[in-house]
Amino acid sequence: MISLFSHFRAVTLFSISALLLVLSTAETGDAQDNRWQQKVEYVMEIDMDAAANQFSGFQELTYHNNSPDTLNRVFYHLFFNAFQPNSMMDKRSRTIADPDRRVRDRIYHYDETEIGYQNVSSLKQNGHPVEYTIKGTIMEVHLHEPIAPGETVVFEMEFDAQVPLQTRRSGRDNAEGVRFSMAQWYPKIAAYDERGWYPEPYIGREFYAPFGTFDVTIQIDRNYVVAAGSILQNPEEVGFGYADEADVNKPGGEKLTWHFRSENVHDFMWAADPDYTHTTAQVPDGPLLRFFYQTDPVAENAPDDQQERLLNNWKELPEYTIKAFEYMNERYGVYPYEEYIVIQGGDGGMEYTMGTLITGNRTLQSLVGVTVHELVHAWYEGVIANNEIYDQWIDEGFTVYATAFIMNELFNDGQGDPMQARYDGYFRIVEAGIEEPMHLHSDHYVTNTAYGVASYGKGAIFLHQLGYIIGDDALQRTLKQFFDEWKFQHPNGYDFIRIAERESGIKLRWYYDYWITTIKTIDYGIAAVKEAGSETRVSLERIGLMPMPLDVEVEFSDGSIVHHYIPMRMMWGEKENEFPDITRHVEEDWPWVFPEYEFTIAAPIDEIVRIEIDPSLRMADVDRSNNTWKPAQTEAEIDYETE
Incomplete structure (x- = not known):
């Protein structure tokens, strides 16, 4: 028996691509040529x-x-x-x-x-x-x-x-x-x-x-090691791992001068410490990676065995970072800069152009996780520089989405559901009644919790759920095209949606409007399943205020599976069959104004063992208790417990 859920898990969701989009009223063609910056x-x-x-x-x-x-x-x-x-x-x-x-x-x-x-x-x-x-x-x-x-x-x-x-x-x-x-x-x-x-x-x-160039000269005490999200212009004058020691010729004086330059960036971050260790690693056909971390102490007053463990984590980090870069380069677009820098510093993890500041007193998986999250930001914030004040869900949500699948691959062999925690967080905030819209000035959320879920959680679900609406292949093409069209620019959410429309042939303005600008929720249920001679009639109901297309899976007593796909009329299109080895029936589209819908299964009811809405679990249905129908069990089939 092949279910949509198990089949979907077997498909590698691990192929998304990158980022970019077009502000246009035409069905095809580029319009960002008229977008000045x-x-x-x-x-x-x-x-x-x-x-x-x-x-x-x-x-x-x-x-x-x-x-x-x-x-x-x-x-x-x-x-x-x-x-x-x-x-x-x-x-x-x-x-x-x-x-x-x-x-x-x-x-x-x-x-x-x-x-x-x-x-x-x-x-x-x-x-x-x-x-x-x-x-x-x-x-x-x-x-x-x-x-x-x-x-x-x-x-x-x-x-x-x-x-x-x-x-x-x-x-x-x-x-x-x-x-x-x-x-x-x-x-x-x-x-x-x-x-x-x-x-x-x-x-x-x-x-x-805005994007531009940064030419920065820093004078600081000569015992300090300086790391920056930029390219050092005078490595032979400073040393500290930037040049072969045989080539280093430091000038005299109490201070050293560090000269950095970067182009096509929108920020400049640096850090300095006398105790930094500087190591490098090369991404094949990609950037040079630099790592700066403290060796004494990594954690203040930590016992020797903890010190050794933390140092070993930093020594293992480059291998994981290389894999993450290879993944992103292949699926999202090629990182365009010569270097990327991972620096121990700051108070958690924060992205900057060409580098990141992260804290280092972590387990290996935590250290890798924060590094992967911040380096993904090099695509979504560094190269694709959306307006974070209003569209913070783009860079944060897209980063969370990609990071989830990378980490699932690195530490779980691609098994399990990397997005489940984000759905659970969203469901909790809906139940608590403190959700706020995603398209809101980032400073003006009532709570940090609402801001976090809107930006990180719902932003990631936006992509995962979009894959449900247009199909995962179309989503991957959309992400790749988004990056190619909008790198080194400032796209917005509608720019992304327009590319998704072009790649899928489906109108999606409704999805943006409902998911991004409102807090209306999704809730569908199976209202009734009735015998109709040699056929079966299924009644569905929309309980929540946000409409969605539906994947309905029907399992028969012989183990076979059939899919019934119900598009919405305002989509003016339908997604490709994601699972061609499973028979799919495309039903009549469902107008959003109708809260009820019926369709027919061409089999008697006694041959059906399960009917399920959204078995892939990509739709953020806030109450899945009514999404599955199974025939009532007879008394003989019930396993009674005895005292």
Whole structure:
């Protein structure tokens, strides 16, 4: 007997592809040619005073206004200002119902040496001094002259900063002893797109920025090892594993200068610590991988056997990372940069262009899991840079989806259901009554729990369930095409849906609208199964408010299986038969306004042993108790328990 459930499990869901889509009203063809986006070129020189946890900097920003708009002002992010008592980040963390355990009220109790800040002492536009106003983490710049469409301007800035205690993503002296985890550390111009500026105060959530180049020079005490999500330009002048020791010629002085450059990226992250070990591994036909981790101590005051175990985990990590890159390159699109860097630092795991900061005091599977999740973000956030402020479910959800299947392959030989935990989390939040829509400003969720499920859980289910609607093969083609069409750009959810429509021949706007913009739930049931002479009539009912097409599996007493596929009328199409070795009957489409539906099975009822809605379990039905019908057992068949 072959059921849809068992057959689906045998099919390798382990082939998804990558990402990208098209904003168009035509059935075919590309339209993102008309989608403009801004471009930036950063040149920064940083002088770090490691003992004081402070640095001074000079920034030259060349800004290309590729929009059709005249810009009368610009905005910068000053992220370090969030790490001060009574900042918006502090206040939000102290008042939200379920605060991040890493933050809570910590910022409120920081003294002057523990806070973070960024001070701008000078700013010029094309050589002319300009005035600016700073409110918390946002600086509004009053331009010397408006920036016309197509115009390029140069901003020159002098600034200084203090690195806060490691609190969230960025900071100094984290729980594992890493000195500097430098994320969101520089004055960064805000994003501007067809909806205008995004001067969003930083409260610890998402980011959105234009693509460009980063040329960064860092001066720091010569005993520090620097790791960055970028390409080092002067390896022979610094050593530390970047060049063969025979080729290293370090200049004199108390500090070394590290020069990094990266192109077609939208951020620059780095870290520095005197105790980093630097190792490398090569992905076949892919990037060079660099790993930076502490050797003394990996975990403060840890016993020797734990130290050895943690170090061995880092030594084994490259093998798993290579496999993950090979998987992603094959199924999602080829990673476009020369290198990828895994750095011990931060306060958990956080993605940045060309690299990640992760904590290292973990089991091997946990260390691999956080690394895989963050490197998948190199596709979904790094190369495909969706607007995380409103469409955070794209980068987080797609990353969770791909990570689940990679980890299932690495640690479970591809067996089991890698998505079950995400469905369970979604069902729990629905039952608790605290779900919020996915398409919501990421800062404005009432709870962190609702934000997490909407972004991570429902975002991943969005893809898995889309495979149910259009078929897994069409989903894989969609993901691959999405990446090919939209890399180094800022697509939105509708862009992705349009590609899925092209690849499947099915209209899908309804799916986006219901799943992304509402919290309506899916709930179908088998209402009745009745004898109709030599045939059987099956009555179905839609109980939930979100309509879906249905796969219905019928099992007969001889062990044979037949599928009945019920598309929805507003799909204007049907998915290909995912299981050609199983007979499939395509039934009349089900208009969404009708809560009931009937179809006929061409067999008498006494030959049927099971009827089941969605045996592959890909549909997020909130109550599956009514999804399966079996004939009533006779008294003789019941196994009575005895006392």
